[in-house]
Amino acid sequence: MATTLQQLISRDLFQQHTERIKYVIPVVKPSKRKKTHFLALVVNNLKNTYSLNLIKKNEQTDKYYKDRTWLFDEIQVVDAKHDDEDNEFEISFHGNQKQTFKWVTLQPNEKFSFLQTMCQIVNQVPLYSEIKFINLPSSNGFQTQQNINQQPMDDQSMTEKLSNNDDGEWNSTDESYQALTSREEADLERLLELEVENTINNAEAFTEKLSRDLSSMDSCNIQDIMASEQRVIDLMNVLQNAVEETFRLENKIIFYESQLKNVRDIVQKVEKKEAIVQIYNDNNNRLLDEVGQLVSKLDFTKDLEFILAECDLHSHRDQTKALEAAMKLQDSLQHEIPTALQSMKAVTEQRNYLKSIASMFSYRLKDHLYHLIGKLGEDCLERSMMMTTDGQLYEHTIVYQRLMPYSSFMKWLRECGPEQYTALIGSYSNQFGTIYEKEFAQFFDYHRSHYVHTTKGNSSTLMASSTSPTDVKRKSLAVNDLRNSDLRRNSYADTSDTASLRSSEISLTEWTEFDQFIEHMLKTIDPVCMGEQRFCNQFFDLEPNANISIPSTPVLNKRGSTITNDETDTSISNHSSTYSETTNAKKNSDHELWNILSELFHSFESDFNSFVLHYDKLDGIYSLYFLVRLTNHVIPAQDTGSFLTKAYGNILIHIKRNFDRYMQSQALEIEEAKDPKRTKIGILFFIKRFESFAKQTENVIKYGNQPRRPDIDRWYNRLMEKIFQSISRIAKEHQRVYKTPSQMIELENYHYLQLMLPSLKIPCLEQERREAKARYNNALNEYVNLYFRRPLEKLNIFFEGVQQKVQQGVREEEIGYQLAFSKQELRKVIKDCNLKDIKKGLEEMYKRVEKHVSDPENNLIQVIWRSMQEEFITQYKSIEEMIERCYPQSNIKLSFSIADVLNVFSEIAQTH
Known part of the structure; x- marks a missing residue:
């Protein structure tokens, strides 16, 4: 397969006459082990140079292509990493950019073969002697760089060894070439030393001699084989005897097994019978234990039955005995019986018997506790009737002390007599529920009538x-x-x-x-x-x-x-x-x-809730x-x-509703407040009521650790919103009937609010405080602008005409040339505006303010008078500026100064 791959790559990527592949191996990168690449050692026949090529395969076209090519001149270090288990090796290159590449071979022998081929190339070409090999194993025929440098080679022989045939054609037989081992090289050297007399010219004679020696060695080998035939026959005879002996031993073993077969069958039957007997005995013992335990658990003696039937439940000693018997009866009734035994008639009868005893005692116990609870309830009711005048509630300690000794019996009733247990709970609840109803009624009536x-x-x-x-x-x-x-x-x-x-x-x-x-x-x-x-x-x-x-x-x-x-x-x-x-x-x-x-x-x-509602009706x-x-x-x-x-939580819900209803009524009262039927209103009644309410509420919350602060703050904001709306509404309504300026009503009330709100120190009313101050300033400005008017009326009218001329396009410095606004006309107007007439007008104005203000002792008059004084000074300065701009260098001035005006204001204020 490797040869086929090499042929494919060589055919697709390299020129057949100038380049050929020396060695190729599949490799992967350490970080991407799923993708396989190929490293190929390629020799250029024309240039006698070697190169290292990285070849990749295009998955779409299924063709190979060169990704990168490095000349051997660029290789600097080859790191074999022979201790690495992943078959990894590393090659470093030098040049413009020093790079190091790591590859991993798929099999260890491929790595060592590839590196060995590189070592041979470096060993053969002195030009590549600078390449360093590190971490090479001492085995596998590797030579270190020092050994390579110590073995000089003949350039001529190296050239002959690397060259191809005379015509440059690639010989395919080189693909199967294998190097001589060390032993073969040593034998060849010794042979050549023995035949040193034969020169190159006698090569044919030397070849003939080698052929003769080979033929002699073949004949010797055949003779040795023929001589060993007898030994082989003897060995076969020995083996045949051993086989026959083995058959005899096997027949004996078969005979012995047939003799022992009957004995084995008998032993197996005995073992089965013994196991059955053992199981039978174990089952009998388990059944005996189960029945014994069942009898002991379900057994209930007549003495215990007599105790439950005849004991005196008033006696502490009999109570102890009865409790022990009752607990024994409970254990018997609650004992878990296996399903297989529940269908037994004896078990069913005994359980019915125990249930009848439990039912009898539970009814007897219920009747006793029922009468005891009734008697204790009557006594408790008599005591509560005798203590109606002290207004106290008392714990039912005597009742608890009398009933607590029966708590264990109640626990038994809950398990064995649930119907009687439920009946006793109902009896106790009805009996003492009536008592608590009377006690709480007397308690709340007493406190309702004794606190006013x-x-x-x-x-x-x-x-x-x-x-x-x-x-x-x-x-x-x-x-x-x-x-x-x-x-x-x-x-x-x-x-x-x-x-x-x-x-x-x-x-x-x-x-x-x-x-x-x-x-x-x-x-x-x-x-x-x-x-x-x-x-x-x-x-x-x-x-x-x-x-x-x-x-x-x-x-x-x-x-x-x-x-x-x-x-x-x-x-x-x-x-x-x-x-x-x-x-x-x-x-x-x-x-x-x-x-x-x-x-x-x-x-x-x-x-x-009725108690709380009583006081809520007195005052919310x-x-x-x-x-x-x-x-x-x-x-x-x-x-x-x-x-x-939980009861207090439910009561709190009702109280919260009462409080919200009270606050809603306060807000509605403020919203629907009517105009007082008198000339001077002064501070509206709901403002002072809010002040009183806020002070009292803050004290309550302050000393109550402020648990309801969000609820109060919400109502504070709502009440202040209604106050602002009602002040504006009442001020307008009152002015239509009594002619009192609405600005004065707002001024007095907002003045009071802006002083009152900071004194309360309520954080949530900070926005309302700023709004009250803004409304106060607005009302003050409106009142001053409306009733102060213009004491310098003639001067104001004169300069209004001047302003009209300026707006028509007349320059200010040319106003004096206008006939109606000449300097002589201005002097006449100034002469008519004397300080005596101004003082008279200011005194009338002060009296008008006193008439409008509801409380003459209030400092609000001084505040208004000071604002009027500032307004007068503003008008005075405006007139002076107009004179300077329109009549420059005329030496025209008013007949009185600002100091004179301030003295007049001060005299009027001191006089009144």
């Missing part, structure tokens, strides 16, 4: 417990009527003095007292609900692995004295820090617990108090899955 607050600046009042409910209700209704009348009042009676009563200090005191009131309620409710939840968890075996504990310090003891660790710490996480471990329980257990607690506290949310600001306190109470809770946390 006016929310109008008066301090909070916690009424004494001795006050009769009738008096409390009467006072509460009176306060409510008073508040409703105040809310309907849109007059100016809500002055700054009243607003000052709603200052931050008063609001802080109000919030602190009401917060303590709410805190007291929550600290009373939390341990009761959490204690009931822990009891239900343990008693009804809803989460048997949970370790729940109620806070060790209840809010109140039985005598009514308060036992607290920290009055300000009412976070639900302090009441349920250990209870948070129960959050990983099963979902079905959580659902059962939720259902039980929902039945027990079915009226809690409605009572709490109470919704904010409840919203902040409950948010602080619920958000830090670690046990987000507890009943109380």
Whole structure:
């Protein structure tokens, strides 16, 4: 195949008469091993030069082409890498661009043959002696560069050896030429040394002598072969005897096997019978063990049955015995019986017998606990009726202590008597649900009637417990009527003095007292609900692995004295820090617990919402108090899955709705505010009400850790938007009826707003503060422009005419030549504008401002007067500039200076 490939490449790429391929091998690149190329050593017969060609194949045309050609002169180093397992070698070239190429042969012998051929070429041609070969193996007939350099060659013999026939034709026999080995060369040299007397001229005689020697050697070989025939015959005889002996041994072995066959069959039969017996014994033992275990598990003695039937469940000793017997009965009922044994009649009868015992005891246990729960419920109801005057909730500790010894029985009932277990849950929920309904109703009624607050600046009042409910209700209704009348009042009676009563200090005191009131309620409710939840968890075996504990310090003891660790710490996480471990329980257990607690506290949310609604009707600001306190109470809770946390969350939704409704009413009140029926309005009532509300709200949020800040900020922006709209609307409506300038109404209210908003320090109102300031400046400019007019009226009219002439094309310096605007006319106008008349006009203007301003003591008059003064000075300077431009070098000046004008303004302000 190699010869055929070489012929194809030589025919397609090289000239037959001038170039021929010395050696060709397939190679691949180390990085692209899937594509095969060819390296060919080519000799040029005409130039006697050698070259290395990289040949590639075109996949589309299926033809070969030369990719690159390097002369042997360009080769610098050949690295054989004989230790490389990938058949890799490397050739470095020198020249303009030094390059190094790496190739990998497909077979190791091809690599060494290729490199050996290159070594021979370098060895034969001294011109290529500078080529270095490195990492050549010592074997395979390679010669190092030193050996090549140490073996000089005759140029004439090398030329003869490399040349072709006389006519230059390529001899195809050279393709099969093989070099002599070292041994053959040594023998040939010795032969030539022995025949040294024969010269080149006696070559024919030497050839004849060699022929004779060859014939002699052939005859000797034939004689040796003939002499060895007898030895071969002897060897054949020995082999024949060995074969015969082997046949005899084989026949003996066959005979012995036939004798032992019967014995083997008997042994196999014995082994099978022994295995069957062993299996039979193993099955009997396993059956005996299974039956023994089944009997021991399903066996239930008469003594245990008697204990379950006749034990006194009130006695602690009998309870222990009954519990042990019940657990033994549960183990027997829950024992897993193999399917094959379940169809046995004895097993079926015994299981039915055990089920009848379990049913009997479960009904007996249910009746006992049913009567116990009923009796405890009646006692608890009597105690709660006796404690209606102290306004406290008490944990049912006595009930828990009486029922907890039966928790193991409830666990047994859940497994062995699910119907009785469900019935007991319903009985407990109905019995104590009624009790909790009455207790919560009394609790909220008591606190609803014993806390009354006016929310109008008066301090909070916690009424004494001795006050009769009738008096409390009467006072509460009176306060409510008073508040409703105040809310309907849109007059100016809500002055700054009243607003000052709603200052931050008063609001802080109000919030602190009401917060303590709410805190007291929550600290009373939390341990009761959490204690009931822990009891239900343990008693009804809803989460048997949970370790729940109620806070060790209840809010109140039985005598009514308060036992607290920290009055300000009412976070639900302090009441349920250990209870948070129960959050990983099963979902079905959580659902059962939720259902039980929902039945027990079915009226809690409605009572709490009614309580909140009561104060919301007194004043909607109470919704904010409840919203902040409950948010602080619920958000830090670690046990987000507890009943109380979820109940508080539902209550918070209602409170948030109440608060939004209250804020919506505030916004609607501002939007629908009517024009006060009086000449001077002053500061509108809803602005001062917003100020009072904002101060109180900020105190609430500040001391509540700002949990509802986004909700409040949203309503702040909405209320301010309504305030801006109502100020503009009322100002325009009032001007149409009472002729009071709308600019003055806006000026007073925006002036108050721009001072009030920074004092509140509410970040979300920064944009409203800038808008109030812009509206204030706009109203001030409009008022000054409208009512200040022009004290220098004649001068202004004169120079308006001057401006018209300038606009018509008259140059300013030529205005004095106009008859109507001559210097004499200007002096007459200046003479008529004396300081005395100006002062008189300014005094009338100041009185007009005093008439428009609602509060003479307000510094707004000074602000307006200062703006008018600046406007007058602006007009004065404008007239002076016109005189200088239109009447240059005329020495015409006004009869008074700016200092005189400032003195007039100052005198008028001091006089009033």
